[in-house]
Amino acid sequence: MAAAPPSSAKIMPATNGKGLPATLSREEELAAYRMMLTIRRFEEKAGQMYGMGLIGGFCHLYIGQEAVVVGMQMVLKPGDQVITGYRDHGHMIACGMDPRGVMAELAGRSHGYSKGKGGSMHMFSVEKGFYGGHGIVGAQVPIGTGLAFANRYRGNDNICVTYFGDGAANQGQVYESFNMAELWKLPVVYVIENNRYAMGTAITRSSAETNLSRRGLSFNIPGEQVDGMDVRAVKAAGEKAAAWCRAGNGPYILEMLTYRYRGHSMSDPAKYRTREEVDEVRTHHDPIDTARRRILENRLAGEDELKKIDSEVRELINEASEFATHDPEPDAAELYTDVYRD
Amino acid sequence: MPIQVLMPALSPTMEKGNLAKWLKKEGDAVKSGDVIAEIETDKATMEVEAADDGTLGKILVPEGSVDVAVNTPIAVILNEGEDSSALKAPKPQVQRPTPPPAPAAKSGAKDSAVARPQAPFAAPAPMQPLLDPDIPEGTEMVTMTMREALRDAMAEEMRRDKDVFVMGEEVAEYQGAYKVTQGLLQEFGPQRVIDTPITEHGFAGLGIGAAFAGLKPIVEFMTFNFAMQAMDQLINSAAKTLYMSGGQMGCQIVFRGPNGAAARVAAQHSQDYSAWYSHIPGLKVIAPSNAADAKGLLKAAIRDPNPVIFLENEILYGRSSPVPKIDDFVLPIGKAKIARPGNDVTIIAWSMGMTYALKAAEELAGMGIDAEIIDLRTLRPMDTATIVASVQKTGRAVTVEEGWQQCGVGAEIAARIMEHAFDYLDAPVARVSGKDVPMPYAANLEKLALPSVAEVVEAAKAVCYR
Ligand SMILES: Cc1ncc(C[n+]2csc(CCOP(=O)(O)OP(=O)(O)O)c2C)c(N)n1
Ligand SMILES: [Mg+2]
Numbered sequence: 001m002a003a004a005p006p007s008s009a010k011i012m013p014a015t016n017g018k019g020l021p022a023t024l025s026r027e028e029e030l031a032a033y034r035m036m037l038t039i040r041r042f043e044e045k046a047g048q049m050y051g052m053g054l055i056g057g058f059c060h061l062y063i064g065q066e067a068v069v070v071g072m073q074m075v076l077k078p079g080d081q082v083i084t085g086y087r088d089h090g091h092m093i094a095c096g097m098d099p100r101g102v103m104a105e106l107a108g109r110s111h112g113y114s115k116g117k118g119g120s121m122h123m124f125s126v127e128k129g130f131y132g133g134h135g136i137v138g139a140q141v142p143i144g145t146g147l148a149f150a151n152r153y154r155g156n157d158n159i160c161v162t163y164f165g166d167g168a169a170n171q172g173q174v175y176e177s178f179n180m181a182e183l184w185k186l187p188v189v190y191v192i193e194n195n196r197y198a199m200g201t202a203i204t205r206s207s208a209e210t211n212l213s214r215r216g217l218s219f220n221i222p223g224e225q226v227d228g229m230d231v232r233a234v235k236a237a238g239e240k241a242a243a244w245c246r247a248g249n250g251p252y253i254l255e256m257l258t259y260r261y262r263g264h265s266m267s268d269p270a271k272y273r274t275r276e277e278v279d280e281v282r283t284h285h286d287p288i289d290t291a292r293r294r295i296l297e298n299r300l301a302g303e304d305e306l307k308k309i310d311s312e313v314r315e316l317i318n319e320a321s322e323f324a325t326h327d328p329e330p331d332a333a334e335l336y337t338d339v340y341r342d
Numbered sequence: 343m344p345i346q347v348l349m350p351a352l353s354p355t356m357e358k359g360n361l362a363k364w365l366k367k368e369g370d371a372v373k374s375g376d377v378i379a380e381i382e383t384d385k386a387t388m389e390v391e392a393a394d395d396g397t398l399g400k401i402l403v404p405e406g407s408v409d410v411a412v413n414t415p416i417a418v419i420l421n422e423g424e425d426s427s428a429l430k431a432p433k434p435q436v437q438r439p440t441p442p443p444a445p446a447a448k449s450g451a452k453d454s455a456v457a458r459p460q461a462p463f464a465a466p467a468p469m470q471p472l473l474d475p476d477i478p479e480g481t482e483m484v485t486m487t488m489r490e491a492l493r494d495a496m497a498e499e500m501r502r503d504k505d506v507f508v509m510g511e512e513v514a515e516y517q518g519a520y521k522v523t524q525g526l527l528q529e530f531g532p533q534r535v536i537d538t539p540i541t542e543h544g545f546a547g548l549g550i551g552a553a554f555a556g557l558k559p560i561v562e563f564m565t566f567n568f569a570m571q572a573m574d575q576l577i578n579s580a581a582k583t584l585y586m587s588g589g590q591m592g593c594q595i596v597f598r599g600p601n602g603a604a605a606r607v608a609a610q611h612s613q614d615y616s617a618w619y620s621h622i623p624g625l626k627v628i629a630p631s632n633a634a635d636a637k638g639l640l641k642a643a644i645r646d647p648n649p650v651i652f653l654e655n656e657i658l659y660g661r662s663s664p665v666p667k668i669d670d671f672v673l674p675i676g677k678a679k680i681a682r683p684g685n686d687v688t689i690i691a692w693s694m695g696m697t698y699a700l701k702a703a704e705e706l707a708g709m710g711i712d713a714e715i716i717d718l719r720t721l722r723p724m725d726t727a728t729i730v731a732s733v734q735k736t737g738r739a740v741t742v743e744e745g746w747q748q749c750g751v752g753a754e755i756a757a758r759i760m761e762h763a764f765d766y767l768d769a770p771v772a773r774v775s776g777k778d779v780p781m782p783y784a785a786n787l788e789k790l791a792l793p794s795v796a797e798v799v800e801a802a803k804a805v806c807y808r
Pocket of ligand 1: 087135136137138164165166167168169193195197198199264511540542564568571
């Protein structure tokens with residue numbers, strides 16, 4: 001039977017305070033705050049729209065994990081690539097994709113990023129360097145490695161950030177990728193979003209080695225654990241990893257210790273953990289609250305300015321939801337397009 | 343303006359639910375994120391969180407209410423500064439955009455296909471008449487969902503044989519992603535009901551190894567979409583080893599899980615693998631359409647000394663139908679069933695395709711076309727004799743499948759009819775199938791991509807030259 005749920009001390013451990021988080025400039029702090037909030041509000045709205053039947057199928061929310069993707073995105077430059085699994089809305093928004101197009105895709109409408117054909121789990125924007133949006137656990141890992149291969153092949157100094165979960169970290173193709181990436185010195189940062197659960201399975205029940213940053217050891221890939229609830233720590237670690245990859249040293253593993261507040265998908269009652277555990281993380285480690293507090297304490301902005309950001313973000317998300325709701329469904333003829341390219 | 347809280351949709355297939363419990367009282371302050379109520383869906387009890395801050399002004403649907411339709415207003419939340427007088431305002435503002443032109447996941451055939459739970463939900467009418475020569479006349483029948491029938495089959499076989507065990511993602515503590523293994527951990531313990539990491543290729547191979555050593559694993563794939571990760575082990579190891587070892591090493595194993603399209607889960611999560619596994623010598627392939635067949639055939643599969651691919655269907659899990667109350671109800675593998683006798687045209691289907699076929703038969707009857715429906719049940723070995731005998735009688739045949747046409751099961755059936763009943767055919771065999779595209783997400787396109795009752799009716803009329 002289930003081991004007692006881990007105490008919150010274990011949920012958000014070790015790295016808190018470990019290593020020096022990057023100091024962010026005022027602009028960076030505010031931009032990160034705005035982006036994390038945008039993702040949070042987007043996801044809350046998506047959850048509501050799901051409840052109203054406007055979004056169907058599987059819908060995996062990113063609430064709680066915002067600092068990971070926002071911090072990593074801060075170290076990327078044009079031409080870098082991002083790829084992830086199905087918990088992907090935050091990644092798309094952080095990459096600069098239009099929330100209206102993302103929401104329209106969630107609703108299966110014609111102006112969604114995939115013309116309504118992909119849905120929540122399958123969106124792409126080559127223009128923004130976002131390569132999906134993949135539904136099969138672990139499948140994005142070799143693909144991300146291949147994107148990095150293309151960078152190396154072309155001799156540019158771009159990198160590919162390849163995100164996957166603690167559950168995905170047990171798929172065999174992850175290790176096949178690790179080996180090739182190190183063997184051929186491919187510029188790929190593997191970001192393991194360890195939110196402690198894969199669906200209903202706590203990491204301690206699925207993994208012999210739960211320190212996932214060590215998973216590259218036998219391939220000689222360096223790795224470290226990062227406080228994924230602190231956008232500054234994420235950025236600092238991301239900078240180091242990106243520089244390593246850009247310099248031609250091969251892959252790097254960052255294990256982000258993070259947490260998802262909602263169920264695995266909209267239909268998961270999440271009975272495998274206690275409400276106290278969720279509340280503990282929410283209350284004491286929330287990436288957005290933390291950033292907000294820090295901004296106020298360091299007098300980078302006042303309440304008024306933050307309130308203004310809050311309402312601008314709400315406005316943006318409401319617009320996205322209005323857009324998605326009124327966007328027509330795809331034309332029936334779209335059923336047969338895009339199967340092949342001429 | 344007060345805000346209405348609506349009954350939420352909490353799963354891809356949910357249309358209504360029970361309001362189990364209110365956790366806040368009228369007058370209580372609520373904050374966004376607070377749990378205000380518990381809702382029972384067919385699969386789980388879910389918490390409803392408030393999306394806004396305010397006061398719970400009025401509860402519109404009391405706890406204990408059953409079958410509350412999605413989107414029904416269940417409560418009103420008052421904003422800061424509003425008091426209960428605001429409730430008297432003629433129309434509380436509903437925080438909700440207008441519904442989409444076509445509501446989610448409503449292909450005609452799926453309207454009644456929403457997963458239904460056992461009590462307290464009303465059981466839908468049995469989905470098909472029971473005409474099974476393997477069930478003695480006068481047998482007492484119990485109505486149950488396919489989900490329960492599958493679980494009972496596993497539990498009975500596990501009680502009977504200690505070498506039988508279940509393994510897969512979320513099968514134990516979570517009670518199954520689709521709740522098919524509900525209660526098994528509690529009865530059989532963690533030694534025999536095993537949660538695996540997400541490593542399909544690994545645990546499929548491990549299961550095959552355990553079978554080589556004489557155990558009888560039931561390996562659940564959360565869905566068959568994920569079994570593609572394990573394809574090499576299924577085909578190269580499970581299917582071929584008996585032959586390669588000159589009959590020395592058999593592989594008694596069942597791979598089971600939902601197959602085919604669910605609702606709105608897009609291309610990587612909705613695919614019918616009937617044809618894929620049917621192609622492989624060494625495998626047996628079963629795809630039941632109702633609870634009785636699911637139970638009798640799963641028990642047979644677990645006892646069969648060969649690797650069996652057991653294709654279930656998420657949409658059918660919640661459907662109820664009668665199951666014979668027999669101590670040890672085992673059906674023969676490889677035998678099709680005449681689900682509806684008729685004289686004018688033979689419609690051949692299995693699994694979800696039976697839903698379309700049976701509804702089409704009713705419509706056709708109204709037009710004076712008397713369709714005979716064959717439920718194939720087992721795809722490999724295929725019961726050619728039953729198909730041929732029927733076509734010799736009717737002279738016309740239509741196949742129905744969710745999968746694609748090229749090299750599909752329908753193509754195989756058509757070839758066998760041509761080989762064995764060519765002289766009896768009055769029209770070319772017609773195939774109704776999924777469209778030749780990956781499954782789209784959008785509700786309207788998904789509906790077009792799937793086969794429909796109307797298409798089966800059209801095809802049957804066409805082969806009857808009507
Ligand atoms: C190959 C495969 N197996 C199973 C699934 C079903 N599934 C989807 S997400 C998931 C859990 C993944 O957990 P994790 O990698 O930790 O990512 P998280 O959901 O926590 O972001 C499972 C089992 C799948 N999509 N693909
Ligand atoms: Mg996880």
